[in-house]
Amino acid sequence: MRDHLNPSGQQDAFGTRINREPDPLLAMGLPWLTIILAALAPLSPIIAPAPVLPPLAFLALIAWRLLRPNLLPLWAWLPLGLIDDLFSGQPFGSGIMLFSLALIALDLFEGRFPWRNFWQNWAVAAVLIVAYLAIAGLVSGAQLTLVQMGVIVPQALLSVVLFPIMAALIGLLDRLRLLHVRRID
Amino acid sequence: MVVPAAHKSGANKRAQLGLFAGYLVAGSGALLGACLLVISLFSPQTFQGLRSMAVDLVSPAGDAGALGRVEGRNVFEAIGGYYRAGSRNARLEREVAVARVRLAEAEALRRENERLRAVLRISQGATRPVTVARLIGSTSASARRFAYLSAGQRHGVRAGMPVTSPLGLVGGVLEAGAFSSRVLLLTDSESMVPVRRAGDDVTAFAEGRADGLLRIRLINLGINPLKRGDVFVTSGAGGLFRPGVAVAVAVQITEDGAVAQLLSNPAASDVVTVEPIWQRAAVEQLAADPALPLPDASPAPSPIGSPTPQASASRRPAPPASPTASPAPSSAPTTAEADSEAAQ
Numbered sequence: 123m124r125d126h127l128n129p130s131g132q133q134d135a136f137g138t139r140i141n142r143e144p145d146p147l148l149a150m151g152l153p154w155l156t157i158i159l160a161a162l163a164p165l166s167p168i169i170a171p172a173p174v175l176p177p178l179a180f181l182a183l184i185a186w187r188l189l190r191p192n193l194l195p196l197w198a199w200l201p202l203g204l205i206d207d208l209f210s211g212q213p214f215g216s217g218i219m220l221f222s223l224a225l226i227a228l229d230l231f232e233g234r235f236p237w238r239n240f241w242q243n244w245a246v247a248a249v250l251i252v253a254y255l256a257i258a259g260l261v262s263g264a265q266l267t268l269v270q271m272g273v274i275v276p277q278a279l280l281s282v283v284l285f286p287i288m289a290a291l292i293g294l295l296d297r298l299r300l301l302h303v304r305r306i307d
Numbered sequence: 308m309v310v311p312a313a314h315k316s317g318a319n320k321r322a323q324l325g326l327f328a329g330y331l332v333a334g335s336g337a338l339l340g341a342c343l344l345v346i347s348l349f350s351p352q353t354f355q356g357l358r359s360m361a362v363d364l365v366s367p368a369g370d371a372g373a374l375g376r377v378e379g380r381n382v383f384e385a386i387g388g389y390y391r392a393g394s395r396n397a398r399l400e401r402e403v404a405v406a407r408v409r410l411a412e413a414e415a416l417r418r419e420n421e422r423l424r425a426v427l428r429i430s431q432g433a434t435r436p437v438t439v440a441r442l443i444g445s446t447s448a449s450a451r452r453f454a455y456l457s458a459g460q461r462h463g464v465r466a467g468m469p470v471t472s473p474l475g476l477v478g479g480v481l482e483a484g485a486f487s488s489r490v491l492l493l494t495d496s497e498s499m500v501p502v503r504r505a506g507d508d509v510t511a512f513a514e515g516r517a518d519g520l521l522r523i524r525l526i527n528l529g530i531n532p533l534k535r536g537d538v539f540v541t542s543g544a545g546g547l548f549r550p551g552v553a554v555a556v557a558v559q560i561t562e563d564g565a566v567a568q569l570l571s572n573p574a575a576s577d578v579v580t581v582e583p584i585w586q587r588a589a590v591e592q593l594a595a596d597p598a599l600p601l602p603d604a605s606p607a608p609s610p611i612g613s614p615t616p617q618a619s620a621s622r623r624p625a626p627p628a629s630p631t632a633s634p635a636p637s638s639a640p641t642t643a644e645a646d647s648e649a650a651q
Contacts, residue, residue: 165372
């Protein structure tokens with residue numbers, strides 16, 4: 123039984139534990155919201171003459187999936203990939219296909235290697251990101267020239283370097299997601 | 308650390324079945340995506356409506372962001388201006404002195420041009436812009452180079468219209484939604500603009516390269532006459548872009564042309580202008596003038612005036628063998644006429 127006289131026992135990282143619980147809408151909806159917002163990045167005020175920004179929606183999807191494997195269902199590819207396709211400039215369908223392939227790949231990999239650490243997560247994400255950018259470039263409908271291939275390299279490097287930051291951000295949002303905000307009457 | 312596996316079934320029959328169903332759904336998702344991808348690669352306009360609607364929905368946010376970009380840049384430029392005030396002032400005074408002379412020359416040329424136009428009985432016909440709008444975003448993570456424009460069909464924007472900034476050509480409208488539209492930027496590898504060197508008639512094609520530069524490919528192969536610093540303007544061939552709009556400046560000479568830098572960086576354009584498709588006006592003008600011969604006017608040729616989706620999706624003009632001929636042979640005299648007019 124908890125010590126009622128000790129105030130620290132009534133608190134945890136997500137707020138007071140008495141009479142409160144996480145909000146189900148926030149807890150389940152935040153991953154979707156972040157990935158959708160990341161998919162809207164093409165409408166940010168950056169007008170790039172070359173592909174420079176990392177594929178933020180894909181990064182967010184991978185980060186959520188690595189952090190909370192059970193949170194996103196296996197069918198999450200469809201709505202998320204579709205929304206990404208609407209804005210990313212890729213031909214329609216490339217996001218749907220690549221997101222679902224990435225989720226399946228992660229699932230299979232996880233079954234084989236259940237152990238995790240930071241470096242392994244980063245390595246897995248790096249492989250997925252490079253594969254995603256390469257395939258997305260192949261199917262984008264742009265002419266495949268040496269210049270085109272060369273442009274992907276800095277973008278892939280930036281995306282790989284950015285992934286831990288994205289993972290940390292998603293970790294922060296995950297704590298926000300589980301805050302005890304709902305009052306139980 | 309062992310993380311609970313996402314989809315672990317164990318001996319539970321029901322969980323196994325659920326897992327199987329999950330993989331089935333995900334696998335069919337990949338297949339569905341692949342099918343959609345093939346469809347959209349072969350006919351890029353299939354999902355145009357869906358895409359336009361989505362961008363229409365979120366374009367107000369993009370519009371606010373674009374304003375922020377312009378304001379932000381202005382602040383930084385203002386700060387930077389203080390550091391370079393003295394030297395810049397001296398340079399500007401020199402430039403103004405030169406510009407006055409050039410202005411006088413240009414005025415003389417304008418007079419002469421007017422006189423020649425009067426001789427040819429071509430009215431001035433200044434192009435009225437369709438609308439003025441902001442670029443509210445671009446596909447900065449994809450290998451394709453599209454930008455989103457904050458004006459759509461409600462503002463008169465139609466597919467195929469050229470988009471320019473005061474510094475030069477930015478691109479052409481690819482899809483027009485109700486309140487927003489998608490612009491194919493010049494640097495997209497599917498974009499190709501007929502250009503000529505400003506000052507003489509060395510004609511070429513300006514193709515987009517993936518890295519933000521343009522590739523200038525000469526039409527007449529042989530000795531490469533280009534030099535670094537040559538400025539290219541639209542030639543008007545093909546009929547989409549009116550002649551004489553600045554496009555790029557050559558920065559590196561290659562075997563069959565040059566690599567050129569874009570003159571109007573879309574990221575630096577505050578507002579852009581959507582112009583009407585140029586050939587339509589020229590054809591109308593030609594038809595209105597009885598003195599000029601109109602070859603076989605009956606089948607009403609407007610191949611560019613109402614571009615087919617396929618044509619505007621990948622704007623590939625006529626093969627280099629007949630560079631100045633526009634896609635339809637019946638409108639070739641129009642273009643040639645306009646070319647010679649622009650060359651004066």
